[in-house]
Amino acid sequence: MTPTAETLTRTARGIFLGAAVGDALGWPQEFRGGLVGGQKERDRATPRSEFRGWVRNAGHYSRRYRDPVRAGEYSDDTQLLLATARCCLAGDRWWERLTEVELPSWPLYQRGGGGAVLRAAASWSEDRPPWHSDSARTRSAEERYRNAGANGVAMRIAPHVLWADGPEDLVRRVVRDGITTHGHPRALVGALVYAFVLRHAASSVELHGFGDSVGAATAGLIDVEQVLPMLPSGWGTAQQLDRFASTWMDTNNEAEQLLDNIAHSLSRGAMSNPNSTLEQLGCTDPKVNGSGTISAVAAVYLASRFAARPQGGLVSAAFLRKGDTDTLASLTAAILGALHGEQWLGDLRHAVQDAHYVGGLAESVAARTDLPLKWPTRPPRVLRYSLLKSLLDPHAPGGEFPDGRQFIVRDVEELSGSGIRRAQLTLDDGQTVFVDVRVDPNESSHRRAGTDTDHRGAEPSSNRERKQARQGSRGSENSATSESLDEIAPIRVGTGVVLATGQLARTAGFYARLIGCDIRARGRFAEVSSGLLLHQVESNELIETSGVTVRVAVDNLKESLRRMGLEVPHNRRDEIIELTDPDGRRVLVNQMIVTVTRSQEVHWDRIDANDFERLLVRLLEQSEAYERAGDTTSGDEFDTGIDGLAYVRTNENPADSGQLVIFQAKHSPNQMVSLAEIEDLVNVKLHHFDRGSIGRLVIATTGSLSRTAVRWVEKYNQDKHPMSIGVWSSNDLEMILRRKPEILAEFGLLG
Structure with a gap:
């Protein structure tokens, strides 16, 4: 029987509100939740369905602070479930919404986030999938990603259950969602088991019979051959895929054994002992209780065991001693909510944080309506920095949130004795988020006073944000929402940076x-430029240099490299030379160029498509890399999609023609060029181009390419077609144009 719209709404509200209530009720009891007072304080709590306020330890161990949590506030489990729901409302672009918007934005407001999701979110914010690595740091992160098998996928995939068109689509959505943060089959198998049980509960007319849900869970043990084609292109090498497939089969067997265990326990009916069964599953063992398979199977057990008494299942999950209680209670209560709706939650469904928003979002997902979601006007990382900077002013009014929503500041408080300023923000759709900013009066005054690098200055850029994400572990003291501006923005010389060195004289000479210019040493210090010091440390002290890059802009690059005994590879002003200082730090050197400052915004909306094509041709005409540039305007009835062409300049014989390069101009400020547009251009329109053999296609856009389009282009180039494809995004174009202020002025793009 097909559920009515009213039934679907009731079910969706039960799932969403049940998950949020379970999360908020179980969070204080979580073994890794950071409750002040530890296990002794958790043991003092009376198991009952009543929210309570509590205080947790948050922040990195070296910068710990007390995080007050008010009664009914939820953690990362609900935050990510709601983020997934917003992705579903993006329709066919749900995966792009997840990887380009929601995950990069989430660390700003996360509470109790898990290490795997934090690391993956940091990777996506750098526009790099977590399964790709190009350095020692990213290789380490990739290895941790491929070993991530925790319950961070299962806890967020409920919206897909309501949105999917049948079992096959559900498998695809869960796998595609989960693989963005977790690379181990244990996370994905657990999520699939849970998703199939939740789907079964959502479509059930009657309450579960004991063991009824075990059969539904077994249907979620999907053959790996069905899963492999669903993985993103380039996800792994042949060896990695073989290992993944083998581990997947082992994990299916592991989950099947866990399901057999709960089936045996449930067969005993009322004699089934919840505590002993959960202990047997591993739910009280801190080493494994966060596993994706264990959490999912435990939730299936509790929902089946307490199908007729849902309050008992909620309390049993939320107060399990030494358990991953917030996730277990959230998963369990969502299944029970699918069975019973929301009424059984009583007053808790009204008292949980953002109850109205959570219920309303559930209704939107149940209706399966593609909503015109707001997409960010700038990359989430940029908006994140702007937001944090604005919060240095306690009277900041509001603005654009990193995910594109608008926010207003409802309340600002200084957390006692912590140096943390907490801002409570209300977003335009009704969600409440908390953003903690570390405020140091001395650092703040330095930052305001010295924001520009000296013309001979060096700009160290640390990776502390990434380090924090690597160190983060779910619910631990390392998992915090607080941020300081210098953790996400380059440190400028004016802030007073000190570089440790084991050989002061040699490094100063470098x-x-x-x-x-001369650098004079005074005692154990030497000043390189205003605010940048070298400090001699003890000879046996280890100096960490792998996370630091020093950027140096010099008046004359050629002369600078000659002093270093090096040759300039090309006589180009935009050349960047990479060196290594005596302590092993990476040093990037470039010619100082007078440019338009970054504070002057480029207004792409002031020109139309024809102007953009003319601007593109003007850039080609002035480029040292191309010759014989021009447009392709003609009277042809068929649009070939080509707006400009040029030939690669040949240094050996300038009279000869070089490689033919064609350009496609896409004037779409703040919009994304879709995969369909790229495929139409390459596979259809270019076949009508008859002006020679094309060596390279360049797509120039005042927006950007969707992630699926980027992956398609990467795959196309990897396949070594006769024609390669390049992309000039708005960021690339702005970088070029800032060095050509006369073109910016000609087209009226500034001011």
């Missing part, structure tokens, strides 16, 4: 030759 930078003196590089910048072309």
